[in-house]
Amino acid sequence: MPVDKIFTSDEANSAPFSFNASVAAVFDDMLYRSVPLYSETLGLQMTLAKRFYRPGTRMYDLGCSHGNFGIGFLEAAGDMDFSMIALDNSEPMLEIYKKRLSVRKGRERIRLCCEDICESRLENASVVVMNLTLQFLPLPMRKGLVCRIYDALVPGGILLLTEKVVHENTFLTDMQQELYYEFKAANGYSSLEISRKREALENVLVPETMEAHQKRLAMAGFRKVEIYLKWFHFTSFLAVKEDKVCGV
Numbered sequence: 361m362p363v364d365k366i367f368t369s370d371e372a373n374s375a376p377f378s379f380n381a382s383v384a385a386v387f388d389d390m391l392y393r394s395v396p397l398y399s400e401t402l403g404l405q406m407t408l409a410k411r412f413y414r415p416g417t418r419m420y421d422l423g424c425s426h427g428n429f430g431i432g433f434l435e436a437a438g439d440m441d442f443s444m445i446a447l448d449n450s451e452p453m454l455e456i457y458k459k460r461l462s463v464r465k466g467r468e469r470i471r472l473c474c475e476d477i478c479e480s481r482l483e484n485a486s487v488v489v490m491n492l493t494l495q496f497l498p499l500p501m502r503k504g505l506v507c508r509i510y511d512a513l514v515p516g517g518i519l520l521l522t523e524k525v526v527h528e529n530t531f532l533t534d535m536q537q538e539l540y541y542e543f544k545a546a547n548g549y550s551s552l553e554i555s556r557k558r559e560a561l562e563n564v565l566v567p568e569t570m571e572a573h574q575k576r577l578a579m580a581g582f583r584k585v586e587i588y589l590k591w592f593h594f595t596s597f598l599a600v601k602e603d604k605v606c607g608v
């Protein structure tokens with residue numbers, strides 16, 4: 361796996377963070393070293409997706425990057441028939457996803473689309489996964505997207521949303537941030553790399569509070585919302601669309 365050295369050099373410091381070809385090439389290493397409980401999050405997303413997916417509907421992976429969720433799901437699915445639409449607006453990410461998919465049996469079950477998720481058409485979904493992606497959208501676009509996801513879901517369908525959040529209490533936010541940087545340092549990032557990435561992510565990754573997410577989910581129509589995984593500020597929500605017939 362190519363090692364993430366993006367923020368070891370000076371010039372990387374000046375540009376805002378983006379999901380370009382250099383980042384895509386080392387993205388696996390970046391994810392595993394930068395996202396606490398990344399494997400566990402994907403594992404639980406697959407378990408929930410398998411449980412809630414309904415035949416004849418679609419599964420969406422919004423901000424799919426180079427396909428860790430989709431490929432993992434495909435491998436775990438065995439003979440299960442499913443249809444997944446994986447969306448991202450980074451061409452280099454989707455190029456890698458396409459290559460990974462090309463050698464896998466059952467690959468026709470996943471369709472890749474290079475699109476802005478704020479503009480894509482969503483419909484007939486029983487599972488929508490959005491892992492560490494909403495946080496990269498401009499704030500004014502977020503409500504509209506969550507509402508469109510709710511509308512696209514069939515009754516009993518789910519949204520799996522993972523986000524980096526901030527705390528309303530600045531003491532706790534600062535503490536979580538420090539613990540997070542200790543996690544990164546323990547995974548081999550230098551303090552210079554950590555601070556350069558923090559600057560590059562400023563105004564690019566804009567986290568919100570847990571309460572803001574819960575309020576937006578409720579406003580969109582979700583009545584059942586659960587936090588199923590949390591590592592300080594990395595938070596995974598399960599939001600279920602009501603199914604009055606089945607009582608889900």
Ligand SMILES: C[S@@+](CC[C@H](N)C(=O)[O-])C[C@H]1O[C@@H](n2cnc3c(N)ncnc32)[C@H](O)[C@@H]1O
Nearest residue numbers: 379423425428448449450476477491492493496
């Ligand atoms: C942190 S990565 C997601 C990680 C991935 N979901 C996973 O679990 O491995 C965020 C992804 O969202 C994509 N993205 C950001 N804004 C987007 C937008 N407006 N439309 C589509 N994709 C977007 C980026 O290109 C990037 O691949």
Ligand SMILES: O=C(O)C(=O)C[C@]1(C(=O)O)C=C[C@@H](O)C=C1
Nearest residue numbers: 390391394395492524557558561
């Ligand atoms: O906040 C940070 O410093 C991160 O590295 C987090 C984060 C994320 O949450 O998406 C930022 C960019 C990469 O996509 C991987 C991890």
